[in-house]
Amino acid sequence: MNPAADTRAGAAFSLENEAAYQDWRSAKLAQFPKTLSELVVEVRDPRRLSAGEKQALLERCARANMAVYASACANDPDKDIPRQLGLQFGLRDLDTNYLADDDGISPLSVAERGTRGEFIPYTNRGIRWHTDGYYNPGERTVRSVLLHCVERAESGGENDLLDHEIAYIQLRDRDPQHVRALMAPDAMTVPARIEDGRIERQEQTGPVFSVDANACLHMRYTARSVSIAWKQDAATRAALAALDDILGTTSPWMFRGRLEPGMGLLGNNVLHTRTPFTDAPERRRLIYRARYYQRVGAG
Ligand SMILES: [Fe+2]
Numbered sequence: 502m503n504p505a506a507d508t509r510a511g512a513a514f515s516l517e518n519e520a521a522y523q524d525w526r527s528a529k530l531a532q533f534p535k536t537l538s539e540l541v542v543e544v545r546d547p548r549r550l551s552a553g554e555k556q557a558l559l560e561r562c563a564r565a566n567m568a569v570y571a572s573a574c575a576n577d578p579d580k581d582i583p584r585q586l587g588l589q590f591g592l593r594d595l596d597t598n599y600l601a602d603d604d605g606i607s608p609l610s611v612a613e614r615g616t617r618g619e620f621i622p623y624t625n626r627g628i629r630w631h632t633d634g635y636y637n638p639g640e641r642t643v644r645s646v647l648l649h650c651v652e653r654a655e656s657g658g659e660n661d662l663l664d665h666e667i668a669y670i671q672l673r674d675r676d677p678q679h680v681r682a683l684m685a686p687d688a689m690t691v692p693a694r695i696e697d698g699r700i701e702r703q704e705q706t707g708p709v710f711s712v713d714a715n716a717c718l719h720m721r722y723t724a725r726s727v728s729i730a731w732k733q734d735a736a737t738r739a740a741l742a743a744l745d746d747i748l749g750t751t752s753p754w755m756f757r758g759r760l761e762p763g764m765g766l767l768g769n770n771v772l773h774t775r776t777p778f779t780d781a782p783e784r785r786r787l788i789y790r791a792r793y794y795q796r797v798g799a800g
Contacts, residue, residue: 511716548585567768575762629724650760654786657778665720679740683709
C-alpha cells in the first residue's frame, strides 16, 4: 500500500483521529527504506527514462518522499538533464527567485563575488536542517525539489536527509501537542527581506506542518536562528526543542550521502542539511537545483 495515496492519509494527520494515524504510521514505517542504497535507481538517461526506471523512482518517492538516480551523465552541464527529468514526473512549475538563472534552475556553486556570494547556498559553508522555500508565500509552496550533480567537491558537500513524514511521526509519538503547536497558523514568521529600502520579500507567517488539498503533509522549517521569529509560547518552544533533538540525533530513518557526478536527488521537499565542502581546481562542486510547486508524480 502506498501511504501517500491512502485515502485515510488526510485523517492520519488529524490529531482527532488516532486510529487513522496509527494505521498510516504502521504502513509507513513497515515499508520505509532501511538504507540509503535502497533509494538509488540506476538510469540510462535521466532525460528519457524507461517505464521501469520511472516506476522505480516513483515507488521510492511513495515510500520515503525521495529517490536518488544514478546515471552516466557525469560532468555534463546540460540543464536539460534536470529539466527533462522533472517533466517526466509532472514537475512543470519552477519556483524562480531573483538569484536563479532565468530558467528557474539554480546552479549551486561557490560564487566568486556579487549578490550570490552573500547567500549560504552559493558558498562552501554547511547548511543546517531545513526544507526549501520555507520563506515562500502559500501560493508559491515548494512541494518538490530536484538536485542534479554535475560535479562534486574534492571533499565534503554531503547531505543528511530525513523524510518530513518521519519527523512528524517522531514528534507525534513523543507528544501530540508538539504537532498541534507546529500546525498552528502563526507558529513561524519569516521577517520581510528588505534591500536598499525596498521590500524584496514580504513577511511570511504560517505553520510548520500543513496538509494540502490532496491530503499530503507539507513542512516548512529552518534550524537557522537568524531571520526567523517563532511564536513565543511554551508549547511552541517545547515542540521546537523536541524537533531539534530529533534532528540532532542519528536514527535509522536518517540518511547521509553525497551526490556524485551524474546523480540526482528527487523528492517532495524533505528535510535536509549540507555539510561544508572544499573544492579543488579540477573538482568544483556544481549542483543544479530546481524547485517546483507540484509534488513528484502528482500531475
Ligand atoms: Fe535546501
